[in-house]
Amino acid sequence: xxxxxxxxxxxxxxxxxxxxxxxxxxxxxxxxxxxxxxxxxxxxxxxxxxxxxxxxxxxxxxxxxxxxxxxxxxxxxxxxxxxxxxxxxxxxxxxxxxxxxxxxxxxxxxxxxxxxxxxxxxxxxx
Amino acid sequence: xxxxxxxxxxxxxxxxxxxxxxxxxxxxxxxxxxxxxxxxxxxxxxxxxxxxxxxxxxxxxxxxxxxxxxxxxxxxxxxxxxxxxxxxxxxxxxxxxxxxxxxxxxxxxxxxxxxxxxxxxxxxxxxxxxxxxxxxxxxxxxxxxxxxxxxxxxxxxxxxxxxxxxxxxxx
Amino acid sequence: xxxxxxxxxxxxxxxxxxxxxxxxxxxxxxxxxxxxxxxxxxxxxxxxxxxxxxxxxxxxxxxxxxxxxxxxxxxxxxxxxxxxxxxxxxxxxxxxxxxxxxxxxxxxxxxxxxxxxxxxxxxxxxxxxxxxxxxxxxxxxxxxxxxxxxxxxxxxxxxxxxxxxxxxxxxxxxxxxxxxxxxxxxxxxxxxxxxxxxxxxxxxxxxxxxxxxxxxxxxxxxxxxxxxxxxxxxxxxxxxxxxxxxxxxxxxxxxxxxxxxxxxxxxxxxxxxxxxxxxxxxxxxxxxxxxxxxxxxxxxxxxxxxxxxxxxxxxxxxxxxxxxxxxxxxxxxxxxx
Numbered sequence: 001x002x003x004x005x006x007x008x009x010x011x012x013x014x015x016x017x018x019x020x021x022x023x024x025x026x027x028x029x030x031x032x033x034x035x036x037x038x039x040x041x042x043x044x045x046x047x048x049x050x051x052x053x054x055x056x057x058x059x060x061x062x063x064x065x066x067x068x069x070x071x072x073x074x075x076x077x078x079x080x081x082x083x084x085x086x087x088x089x090x091x092x093x094x095x096x097x098x099x100x101x102x103x104x105x106x107x108x109x110x111x112x113x114x115x116x117x118x119x120x121x122x123x124x125x126x
Numbered sequence: 127x128x129x130x131x132x133x134x135x136x137x138x139x140x141x142x143x144x145x146x147x148x149x150x151x152x153x154x155x156x157x158x159x160x161x162x163x164x165x166x167x168x169x170x171x172x173x174x175x176x177x178x179x180x181x182x183x184x185x186x187x188x189x190x191x192x193x194x195x196x197x198x199x200x201x202x203x204x205x206x207x208x209x210x211x212x213x214x215x216x217x218x219x220x221x222x223x224x225x226x227x228x229x230x231x232x233x234x235x236x237x238x239x240x241x242x243x244x245x246x247x248x249x250x251x252x253x254x255x256x257x258x259x260x261x262x263x264x265x266x267x268x269x270x271x272x273x274x275x276x277x278x279x280x281x282x283x284x285x286x287x288x289x290x291x292x293x294x295x296x297x
Numbered sequence: 298x299x300x301x302x303x304x305x306x307x308x309x310x311x312x313x314x315x316x317x318x319x320x321x322x323x324x325x326x327x328x329x330x331x332x333x334x335x336x337x338x339x340x341x342x343x344x345x346x347x348x349x350x351x352x353x354x355x356x357x358x359x360x361x362x363x364x365x366x367x368x369x370x371x372x373x374x375x376x377x378x379x380x381x382x383x384x385x386x387x388x389x390x391x392x393x394x395x396x397x398x399x400x401x402x403x404x405x406x407x408x409x410x411x412x413x414x415x416x417x418x419x420x421x422x423x424x425x426x427x428x429x430x431x432x433x434x435x436x437x438x439x440x441x442x443x444x445x446x447x448x449x450x451x452x453x454x455x456x457x458x459x460x461x462x463x464x465x466x467x468x469x470x471x472x473x474x475x476x477x478x479x480x481x482x483x484x485x486x487x488x489x490x491x492x493x494x495x496x497x498x499x500x501x502x503x504x505x506x507x508x509x510x511x512x513x514x515x516x517x518x519x520x521x522x523x524x525x526x527x528x529x530x531x532x533x534x535x536x537x538x539x540x541x542x543x544x545x546x547x548x549x550x551x552x553x554x555x556x557x558x559x560x561x562x563x564x565x566x567x568x569x570x571x572x573x574x575x576x577x578x579x580x581x582x583x584x585x586x587x588x589x590x591x592x593x594x595x596x597x598x599x600x601x602x603x604x605x606x607x608x609x610x611x612x613x614x615x616x617x618x619x620x621x622x623x624x625x626x627x628x629x630x631x632x633x634x
Contacts, residue, residue, distance in 0.1 A: 005238035005283075012245060012272050020269035121513035121526055122504070123493045125537050125571070 032097065034076045036068060037109045045113075046070055048095075061106045068110055076110050078103060137183065140297050141191055148175040148195045152214075153203055168214065169274075170247035173221055174282035177239050178290060180229045192222055213254045220250030236290065240283025244275035320488060320505060323347050327354055329361045330470050332495035336477065338487045339505070345486035352484070353477040353492070360476060363390045364469040366413065366462070375463060379413065383459025386449060396465055396472055397455050398448045399578075406443070407589040408582065409558035413462030414440040419556070423545045428552065434561035441558060466554075471536055471581025474499045478577065482532065489531070492577075496542060499534040499577045509625070516629075517541045517569040517610050524610065527573065528625040536580035538588045539569035555588045564589045567611055573622060574605040583607070592617075 032048040038059050046057065051072045056079075058065040064082030071077075075095025078088045081103050088103035100111045133141070151172040158169055172195070179188040196218060200206045224246035228239045248271035256265070323346040324337035336353050340346045362370035369376040373390040381387045389397070400410040414437040422429045445461040448454075457463065474492050478499040481490045489502035491510065500510045509528035516522040517539050529535060540563065544553035557564040572583040583605050587595045592611060599607055599619060606619035608626060618626055 002233075002235045002238065004233045005235055005241070008234065008238050008241055009276055012241070012276060016269040016272040019272070023265060023269070121511045121523075123491055123498055123510075124513045124515060124523070125493075125498050125535060126495055126515045126542070 032095070033113055034068075034070055034094075035111045035113050037111070039107045046076075048072070048075075059106070059108050061108065063106065066103055066106050066108045068108075076112065077101065078108075078110065081106060081108070133187070136297060137187070140293070141179070141183070141187065144175050144179055145191055145194050145198070148172045148191070149198045149202070151175065152195065152199045156203060168217070168251075169278050170217060170221065170244050171278065171282060173225070173240060173243045173247060173279075174285040174289070176222060176225060177236055177243065177282060177286035178293065180225055180239070181236065181286070181290060182293070185226050185229075188226070189222070192218060209255075209258055212258060213251045216250040216254030217247040218250070220253075221247035235283070236287040237280060237283030240281070240286060241276060241279030244279030244282060245272060248272070248275050321346055323350055325350050325354065327358075329354075329358055330365075330473070330494070332470070334492070334494045336481070336490065336492050338481055338490035338501075340486045340488045342486060345484075349481055349484040349487050349490075353480045353490075356480050357473045357477045357494075360392045360469065360473040363392045364396065364465045364473075366464055366466075375465060378455055378457060379462040382457035382461050386452065386454035386456045388453055389455050391453075392472070392476075393465075394448065394450060394453055394455065396468055397446065397463065398450055399582075400465075400468065401443060401446070401448050403582075405586055405590075407558060408467070408586045409441060409443070410463050410465055410467065411441040411443065411445050411461055412556060412558060413464040414460065415556060415558075415561055416464055416466075416554075417462075419552070419554075423552070426545060426547055428547050438558075438561045467585040468578060468581050470494050470497050471534070471577040471579070474534065474577035474581075478532075478534075496538070497534070497536045497577055497581055498529075500529050500531055503531045514571055514608070515539075515541075518614075523629045524569070524616075525608070525626055525628040527571075527608070527622070527627075529573070533573065533575060534577035534580045535571060535573045536577065536584045537569055537571040538584040540567075541569070555585060557589050565612055566591050566595075567609055568614065569610045571608040572605055573607070579605060 034046045034048065036043045036046070036057055036059060038061065043059055044057060046055065048070070051070060054069055054071045057068045057070065059068070061082065065080070066078060066082070067080035068076060069079045071093070075093040077093045078091070078101055081088055083103055083105040088101055088108070091101045094101055094110065094112045097112055097114045100109055102109050151174075152168065155168040155171055176188060176192065179191050196215060199214065200211055205211060221243040225239050225243040228234050228242045234242065249268070252267060252271055320339050320341065321343045322337060322339040323343065324335060326333055326335040328334070334354070334357060336350050338346050338350050340349070363374040365371075366375050366379060371377070371390060373388055373393070375393055378387050378389055378393065397410065400408070415434070418429050418433055418437045440458075440460045445458040446463065447456045449456070474494050474497045478490070478492050478501050481487050481492070481501045487501065489500075489504055491501065492499045498512055504510060509530060512527050512529055512535055514524040514527060514537060516524045518541070527535060538555055540551060540553035540555065542554065544551050546552070551563075553563045555564050556562065567588050570584045570588045572580040572587065574580045574583065587598065587607060587609065590598065592609075595607070595609065599605065603621070606622045607617070608619070608622060609617040611617060616628070
């Protein structure tokens, strides 16, 4: 076996591993949804793919409204909040499964979740 | 480019033997499990014959061999223009292209050629499957198939490597 | 040099041997206990999975035969027991014994397994599309009640009063689902499975992706729509009792199969009751009991039993969801599926 052969094998393994991780992270995007919570309550779940233009969603809290903007390409981010330090606005966009933006003082949380496909329960109880 | 008319009897006999072996290998592969539910997807063990042919005869005659093999296998097993046929075809075409290139470049030993061929074979099968089913969902199988290509490529390459001197000796 | 090659070869082949064992799923559907039962199991080997599912069905059928009131399928079964009513202690099979004993030991008069005479009256009238009159109902009710049977577990006998009969429709299925699920859980070849006995579901193990089992609940008033989706954990059960499962209508009034043992009439306190618990028997039992109990009592029972939780569609179509279920029950928007 030549040296090149070993190099080839190494290259393939690296390629496979790289592809694997790349594919894993982007696979969730097709079925992404944003879950907007206030405290324990889920206010709304917005399907990413359902948006054709940027949508605005607001959560009513004691102090005012937390404004969440969801962009069809970039994802979700908080654009306005009555909280004092506005850390949540600086958290930027989330667009991958598992990412969250949290506004602790207002108890508002936006989570990107992998939404289940419609009509796909494991079983139906009749 | 040598034309087929210039085939000597000796070459013809040898090519026919190789063809027979390739066909048998292809048919036997049907029994072996393949990790993904693709109709007609196979491991690609018949590549070892292609490697031998490439190293003994060059591109044109190997292409002839491949065409004959594909036709025979279609007659005997996959059928013509079925999904299995196209998937096998995709694998065969891509692996031939890569193996021929690898041969020409003189960068690799038969083992390396085998591995390249196996990778191309698997990728070719997957690409055709994605085209047939009009979906990109299968793309997640690429890493698995690439890894699978290593042992199959090793097998075909090693087989070719050890068989080659023996064949040269006798023919 | 060669050794390295061989090693590489073996290593990569092993890797692929692992890849070759994709999980295999097998699903089978059969008819038993007057409903369709389907069992789906996933594991490494096709043969072994099929064997596991077949065994689960076998044990399910064994219980079905022993608790079948309408067919003489077992010498120590319910059919024979009812036929021997008034003739003293009758030896019964283990499943029947266990179920009767559990029913006897529970204290709610709203749950009654002695309703066979009453059910027979209703079945006769449902065929004619008529409603039984009060005297007929009263007469059949006189033959029901916990005092009409006794269970002697050491002797493995049940004694039934003359004219009375047991009907285990409210709990036999849940019990059978538990036993079938246990058989699947014990089988090492089964990675995870689901038993679905029309109205009774139990999960076995965790799904491959680790996500909860999503079970859709049928909308009680629309056969093509879901009420909502509930997320079940591993080894958890859910059952629904509804007035839409078995009924007939006379003059626009629905007469369904969940009867109130006190009045002899179908219970009107709810439209559907869904119960979640660790045992399918419990979900079956409570879904029937909570259907008959008035709503205030239902809340008391739920409060007293934190191990169960319920989703109730009340008579006025208002939906009640136990607090512990709220985070894992998604109500389907009206008009959606």
